[in-house]
Amino acid sequence: MQQGLCSLGDHVADPTTGQRTSQETRHAEIMQYLGSAEPLGFDTVVAGEHHFSDFIMSVPQIYLAWLSGQTTNLRLATGVTLLPHHDPVRLAEDFSTLDVVSSGRAEMWVGKGVEPYVYKHFGQDPTRAADMQTEGLDLLTKLWTEENLNWEGEFRPPLNNVTLEPRPVQRPHPPVFVSCGSLESVDVPARLGLNLVMTVLAFDLDQLQPMVERYHAGWEAAGHTHKPKITLLAHVHVAPTSQEARDHLRKYQFDFQRWVFAKRFGMKSEDVQLPPRITDLGEPHNVIACGSPQEVTDKIGHLIELSGCDRFIYQGDYGGQPWPLVHRSLEMYAKEVLPVIKEMDA
Numbered sequence: 344m345q346q347g348l349c350s351l352g353d354h355v356a357d358p359t360t361g362q363r364t365s366q367e368t369r370h371a372e373i374m375q376y377l378g379s380a381e382p383l384g385f386d387t388v389v390a391g392e393h394h395f396s397d398f399i400m401s402v403p404q405i406y407l408a409w410l411s412g413q414t415t416n417l418r419l420a421t422g423v424t425l426l427p428h429h430d431p432v433r434l435a436e437d438f439s440t441l442d443v444v445s446s447g448r449a450e451m452w453v454g455k456g457v458e459p460y461v462y463k464h465f466g467q468d469p470t471r472a473a474d475m476q477t478e479g480l481d482l483l484t485k486l487w488t489e490e491n492l493n494w495e496g497e498f499r500p501p502l503n504n505v506t507l508e509p510r511p512v513q514r515p516h517p518p519v520f521v522s523c524g525s526l527e528s529v530d531v532p533a534r535l536g537l538n539l540v541m542t543v544l545a546f547d548l549d550q551l552q553p554m555v556e557r558y559h560a561g562w563e564a565a566g567h568t569h570k571p572k573i574t575l576l577a578h579v580h581v582a583p584t585s586q587e588a589r590d591h592l593r594k595y596q597f598d599f600q601r602w603v604f605a606k607r608f609g610m611k612s613e614d615v616q617l618p619p620r621i622t623d624l625g626e627p628h629n630v631i632a633c634g635s636p637q638e639v640t641d642k643i644g645h646l647i648e649l650s651g652c653d654r655f656i657y658q659g660d661y662g663g664q665p666w667p668l669v670h671r672s673l674e675m676y677a678k679e680v681l682p683v684i685k686e687m688d689a
Contacts, residue, residue, distance in 0.1 A: 344654070344655065344686070344687045344688065345386040345387060345418075345653060345655075345685075346384075346385050346656070346657065346681055346684060346685065347388060347389050347418070347420070347574070347654060347655070347657065348376070348377065348379075348380040348385045348387070348388055348656070348657050348658075348673075349388075349389035349390075349422050349576060349656045349657065349658040350373050350376055350377055350391065350658070350660050351391030351393070351398055351400065351422065351658070351661065352370075352373055352391055352399050353397060353398050353399075353599070353661050354366060354398070354399045355397055355599065355602065355662065355663045357665065358595065358598045358662070358663060359595075363663065366399055369399060370399070373400070373406070373660070374406070376670075376673070377390065377406065380414075380417060381413075381414045381415070381416065383673070383674070384685075385417070385657075385677075386416075386418055386654070387417065387418035387450075388410055388417055388419060388420065389422035389656055390403035390406040390420075390421060390422065391421070391423070392421060392422075392424055392425050393458070394425070394428070394464070394465075395458075395460075395461060396458060396606060403424070404421070404437050404438070407419040407420075407421070407445075407449070408441055411444055411445035416448070417448065418450055419441060419445055419449050419450065420450035420452055420520070421453075422540075422576070422656070423452040424451050424452060424453050425454065425461075426454070426475070426476045426480070426483075427455055427456075427472045427475035428456075428462075428465050429479075430499060431478075431486070431499070432486065432499070432502075432505075434451070434479075434483060435483050435486040435507055436507065436508075438451050438511070438517055439487065439507060439510065439511040439517070440509060442512045442513055442517050443509050443511070447511075447512035449511070449513070449517045450517055450518045450519075451517060451518075451519050451520070452520040452521075452540050453476065453479075453519065453520070453522065454476075455472040455476055457603075457606070459607075459609070460609070473531075474497070474498075477535075478496045478497060478498055479498075480531075480535060480537065482494060482496060483516075483519065484515075484519070484535075487507065487510075487511050487515070490506040491505070491506055492505045492506065492507075518572070519537045519538060520532075520537070520538040521537050521539060521540065522540050522541070523539060523540070523541055523554065524541070524546050525546065525550075525554070526550065526553060526554055526557055529554050529555075529561065530557070533557075533558050533561025533564075533565060533571075534561060535565075536565065536567040536571075538572040538574070539555075539571065539572070539573045539574070540576065541554065541573075541574075541575055541576070542576045542577070543575065543576070543646060544577070544620075544631075546620075547618070547628070547630075548628050548630055548649070549628070551646070551650055558571070558573075572653055572654070574652060574653075574655075574656060575646055575650045575652040575654070575655055575656065576658060577630060577631065577632050577643070577646060577655070577656070577658065578630075578632070578633075578658050578661070579631070579657045579658065579676060580592050580596075580631070580632075580633045580659060580672050581634070581635070581636055581639050581675040581679075581680065582635065582672065583635065583675075584635055585625065585633075585634035585638050588634045588635065588638075588639075589624045589633060589634070591664075591668065592624060592631065593624070595661075595663065596621070596624075596662060597621070598612075599661055599663070600617055600621050601613075601615040601617060625638075632646070636675060636676075636680050639676065639680050640680050640683050643655055643680070643684055644684070644687060647684075647687055655684060657673075657676060659672055659676075
C-alpha cells in the first residue's frame with residue numbers, strides 16, 4: 344500500500360486567535376511539510392491548484408519541480424490540475440518536462456474544481472467544464488504518445504504535424520488520475536482507461552464502494568488490458584488520545600469546511616449546514632481519520648477495504664492549525680500508523 348502527503352495550500356486565519364501568518368510564512372510551511380514526505384517514509388507528494396482565493400498554491404508544477412531536486416524516489420503529483428483552465432499543450436509540456444527532470448516520477452491528477460466563479464475569470468462557461476476536461480484528456484494522452492500529431496477539437500485551435508518536446512520518460516505516458524466525487528463521474532476515466540482518485544470529504548461514505556464498483560465495471564466494458572489504479576485521499580489528524588484529536592478538529596475542521604462549502608456553493612459561511620459525514624467525528628460514517636494512532640489506523644484500514652485503493656493520501660495542514668500540532672500529527676502518523684498501513688493490501 345503506497346502512501347502520500349498532500350497540501351492544498353489554504354491560507355486562512357487560526358479561528359481560535361484570528362491571527363493569520365504572512366503568505367511568505369505559509370509558503371515556507373508548505374515547503375517544509377511537503378519536503379518532509381520522503382524522509383518520513385511517504386511514497387508520493389501532492390500539491391494543489393486554486394485561483395483567486397485564499398488557497399495560495401496556483402502553480403503546483405513549481406513546487407513539484409523544486410521537490411524533484413530534493414528527493415530521489417518520491418512520486419510528484421498535482422491534486423488537482425484544473426485542466427479546463429489550461430491549454431492541454433502547455434500542460435503536456437510542463438509535465439513531460441517534470442517527468443524528464445525527475446527521472447520519471449511525474450503524475451497529473453485532473454479535475455474541474457469546486458469554485459464555479461473561477462470559470463468566469465478565465466472567460467469560460469462552467470456548464471462546459473466536463474466537455475473541456477474530456478477533450479483535454481484526449482489531447483494530453485495523444486501528445487505524450489504520438490508523434491507528428493494531427494488533431495482537431497472544440498476548445499483550442501487544431502494541431503498540424505506536431506511532436507511534443509521533450510518526450511516523457513514514463514511509458515506510455517505519466518500516470519493520469521481523474522478526480523471523481525459522484526457515481527456518474529467515474530464513467531469518463533473508466534472509458535478512457537485512466538486512473539481514479541477520490542477525496543472522501545466530497546461524498547457520503549456509503550457511496551464509496553458503489554463508485555468503485557461502477558468504475559471497475561466501466562473499465563471492463565471498455566476492454567482495457569492494463570490494470571486500473573485507485574488513490575484515496577482523506578483529512579487526517581493524530582493525537583495521543585482520540586478525545587484530544589476530536590477536540591482539536593472541532594476548533595479547526597468545521598469553520599474551515601464551512602468556508603470551503605461557501606466558496607463551492609456561493610453562499611455565506613454562516614449559512615452552511617455541514618453534513619454528518621464531517622461533523623460526527625469518531626462515528627462510523629465520518630470520513631475524517633481523526634483520533635489516537637490506533638483509531639486512525641482502523642479508520643484508514645476501513646477506507647482501504649471499502650475502496651480497494653492501492654494508495655492512501657494524508658492531508659493534514661489546513662484550517663489555520665498551529666504549525667507545531669500539524670507536525671506532531673504528521674510525525675505520530677509516520678511513526679505509528681504509516682508502517683502498519685504500508686503492509687495492508689487493497
